[in-house]
Amino acid sequence: MPEIIKLDFTDLGIAVALMAITIGLSAWEKLGIEIKLLMATGRTILQLMVLGYVLDFIFAVDNVIAVLAILAVIITIAAIITRNRISQKIPLVLPLVWGAMFISTSVSIIYTNYLIIQPQRWFEPRYVIPLALMVIAGAMNAAAIAGERLVKTIDSSHLEIETHLSLGATPTQAVAQYRKEAIRAGIIPTINQMTLVGMVTIPSFFTGQLLAGVKADEAISYQIVVLFMIAFANLVTTILITRGLSRQFFNEHAQLIR
Structure with a gap:
């Protein structure tokens, strides 16, 4: 070719x-x-x-420190952008978002590298960096949607939440439905992408591989892996972020503070 x-x-x-x-x-x-x-x-x-x-x-x-350094910088930038979309007033949002992205990205990359691609070195830049960038980008969008949705919903539902609390519900129980709705909102774009891929849309990663001369069947295999990585990372990220965010709305006495 x-x-x-x-x-x-x-x-x-x-x-x-x-x-x-x-x-x-x-x-x-x-x-x-x-x-x-x-x-x-x-x-x-x-x-x-x-x-x-x-x-x-x-x-x-071709050094592991350089690879980890660039990934840390990218996660930090993505976390700052996501924090700005969610809220700059709520404390600890930035470390929460950073930690959620780090965990979801790390797990998905480690799983894929050791069980699927199996490169000679686990930090192989040509595999780790492109895959991590796509996962981080997806996690950033999912986190921003879910976090923003949760904050707005809780801010507009004080009376309902306080009613649940007065009836004996714990803070976790009082916002459980809001968390579920936020997580769904964050993950639905990913589900839609997976549903329409190959029929209505052609992913940029797949297109890039074709332009690079990779055979279509090989490009498809990698695209499937990438989409599954993104789906996993997005769900993990939204679960962690919504759980952490919901705790920021209550004090040590289980009282709504916002």
Whole structure:
């Protein structure tokens, strides 16, 4: 199979022109999002170029410390973004989100590496980093949806929660239904993706492998593994985050404090 066609700066410039047309269409329709599109274009180019150089360096160094360091940085960035979407007022949200993502990502990567892919070295950058990035991205979105849903629901249901507490329910029992709804909200996009994949949507990971010259049947195998990893990590992350968040709404006397 022929190698992937390499793109030079001229090709990328033509691609940027496509975004210029997009911005022009936004201005034509008076949508008012031209600045946001321009900033998104700039950030996309800058962030991906930086990521490319960083990954080239890590692949060249081929060191376990470098691999773990970049993953820690990415988890931290994802946790901060997720915390900002959930709430900046609730204490301990950042370490909670970071810990949930770390646990879910670590377990899914270890399981996949040792039982499925089985590379010669467990920290093989070409496997660990791409898989971890996809898992972290999915966990970030699921955590943000579930966490935001839970916080808003509890904030708007004080009377109902206090009624449950006055009738003898524990804090865990009083918010159990809200936690379930939040977890479902966080995991449903993943279920939808798995349901429609191959019929309506073609995942970017699968597309990337095809562009790289990987045979379709091999690319499909990896895509199946990736989707199952993401589903597992998303559910674990939302369970841990909603459990930890719900405790932040009660004091040591089991009283609602928000």
